[in-house]
Amino acid sequence: MDEYHSGCLLTIWLCEGAEASWDEAETSVLEAHKAQFRALLKRLADFGRLRVPDHMNSEGDGIHAVKGTSGLRAYGWFDQVNGRRAFIISHVILKKKQKLDPADLARARSRKEEYQRKRSEGT
């Protein structure tokens, strides 16, 4: 995992492949929308949560989505890494439909399970 940003209350981490998915998702996104998405992540890192449902919501199974106005979504979960609170981003997409694509939730869930398995094995 790569560290993305460490704020006052938690650190945001990127799973393997998350950065590539992010680059791909952002190819047609305006700079202002990219900045808005990052402002949400900074707020999350500094305050430990995003309260506005339009900024973040729970997708079930401990998976949360950070929601940019442009349709950018970062799927991930909360955990502890090196004794510090963490939000681990599984992948980023540019959402085209209003409804959550089950494949995105399955992808995040699978990444989370893989992460938890590796952590329990100490690798």
Place this chain on the structure above:
Amino acid sequence: MSKLTEWVNASPERERLFAQEQLIVDAAEEIWAAMEKAQKSKADLATALGKSKAFVSQLLTGSRNMTLRTLADIACTLGKRPCIRLLDAHESDAWQAVDAVLLSRRATSFAEVKVSNDPAWGEVIALPTNKAA
């Protein structure tokens, strides 16, 4: 330097856009926190402002620009008042760090808490222990 900071610092234009979006996100989050505390919904706020629920939604997502007058009206409706300060850019995390300390003190009885990754704030700040505990 974090990947986020690297991205923001890549150009003055990005710094400007990020500063705008950060203020909009912070304002929306603070308003929502006050709404939760006052147990008011978007519909309640809209009614109090004499506006539509969509108007409030657009303010909170940043898709509609919020004027200072509207911010003052929202704060007044929620029994709050806005507090405006212009800090030096390098101070931007300082108030948040203090906020984090206060949150941590409230949530736990930690005697020490690390407040920021900024080298200037990277040292552990010792807090007085609670003698009554």
